[in-house]
Amino acid sequence: MSVKIKDLTVTFKNRVTAVNHVDMIIPKGIYGLLGENGAGKTTLMRVLTTVLKPTGGTVSLDGIIYGDNTYEKIQKKIGYLPQEIDLYPNLTVRECLEYMGELSGIEKTVCSQRIDFYLQKTSLAAHQKKKIRQLSGGMKRRVGLIQALLNEPDFLIVDEPTTGLDPEERIRIRTLLVDFSKDRTVLFSTHVVEDLAATCNRLSIMKKGSILYSGGIRELLEEAKGCVWSCYAENEEEALELEKSYHVSAKQYVDNGLKLKLLCEKKPDADCRPCEVTLEDAYIYITNMKDY
Numbered sequence: 001m002s003v004k005i006k007d008l009t010v011t012f013k014n015r016v017t018a019v020n021h022v023d024m025i026i027p028k029g030i031y032g033l034l035g036e037n038g039a040g041k042t043t044l045m046r047v048l049t050t051v052l053k054p055t056g057g058t059v060s061l062d063g064i065i066y067g068d069n070t071y072e073k074i075q076k077k078i079g080y081l082p083q084e085i086d087l088y089p090n091l092t093v094r095e096c097l098e099y100m101g102e103l104s105g106i107e108k109t110v111c112s113q114r115i116d117f118y119l120q121k122t123s124l125a126a127h128q129k130k131k132i133r134q135l136s137g138g139m140k141r142r143v144g145l146i147q148a149l150l151n152e153p154d155f156l157i158v159d160e161p162t163t164g165l166d167p168e169e170r171i172r173i174r175t176l177l178v179d180f181s182k183d184r185t186v187l188f189s190t191h192v193v194e195d196l197a198a199t200c201n202r203l204s205i206m207k208k209g210s211i212l213y214s215g216g217i218r219e220l221l222e223e224a225k226g227c228v229w230s231c232y233a234e235n236e237e238e239a240l241e242l243e244k245s246y247h248v249s250a251k252q253y254v255d256n257g258l259k260l261k262l263l264c265e266k267k268p269d270a271d272c273r274p275c276e277v278t279l280e281d282a283y284i285y286i287t288n289m290k291d292y
């Protein structure tokens with residue numbers, strides 16, 4: 001399953017262009033979507049789920065072009081975890097999932113087996129009799145993810161699936177998504193850069209509705225190579241001077257002063273040495289320093 005997006009534009013009634021002439025190919029496997037708040041990730045995802053009609057451009061899923069007479073067919077192939085999900089507060093976890101399975105037309109016994117499987121995978125089995133309103137934010141997020149997985153879609157779209165999850169659950173969910181992406185396509189948006197570093201090897205970075213980068217993570221790291229420096233400042237004043245002149249991707253107190261990670265095309269005018277590029281550094285580099 002591959003998804004082709006061509007010249008896609010979404011302009012809302014208030015004239016905000018949230019997605020601006022985007023071209024993108026999402027191949028089989030797990031694909032990351034990164035971008036600052038308001039970059040257009042959710043809007044793009046809503047178009048891909050058919051919830052929102054674009055102002056211009058086309059989307060196709062394995063050659064099926066999105067349009068009024070294909071929406072139903074496409075919807076059957078898609079699972080969606082929205083950024084903000086409304087579940088039924090007075091149903092129990094199990095009742096809620098059974099109801100959602102019914103709405104998707106999944107046969108009852110198959111649905112029940114899948115619910116058991118995914119409750120187990122998301123560590124929610126012990127909570128299945130709790131009412132949705134009694135759940136914590138992270139638990140609700142996991143119920144939302146199960147509803148997206150229930151019809152075992154060919155194309156899974158997950159908008160910040162790891163938000164609000166504790167470290168252990170984040171790792172479990174990431175692993176679940178990677179396992180699920182075998183022979184399928186998963187589009188994964190997040191602000192947690194390390195979640196993408198741990199799951200995908202391809203991604204797109206959005207800013208102000210446009211795509212700044214699409215490609216491999218290794219190639220992305222390569223782009224920022226030679227631009228990341230580890231520096232020491234003796235005191236806060238010295239550190240502030242560096243912060244005024246450079247993009248800082250990390251700052252911490254150490255025994256004899258402060259350690260900073262600076263992003264700069266040339267060696268900064270300070271006591272520093274080149275250091276290894278992380279995905280976070282490369283993201284800051286692409287979104288703030290590279291000219292397009």
Ligand SMILES: Nc1ncnc2c1ncn2[C@@H]1O[C@H](COP(=O)(O)OP(=O)(O)OP(=O)(O)O)[C@@H](O)[C@H]1O
Nearest residue numbers: 012014016018035036037038039040041042043044
């Ligand atoms: N229904 C709407 N009507 C008008 N403007 C909207 C609507 N939905 C989103 N926007 C605007 O479109 C832009 C993109 O929003 P979007 O929610 O797609 O960003 P995002 O990348 O998902 O951000 P975040 O990381 O905060 O979730 C923003 O400027 C937002 O204010």
Ligand SMILES: [Mg+2]
Nearest residue numbers: 041042043083
């Ligand atoms: Mg969003």
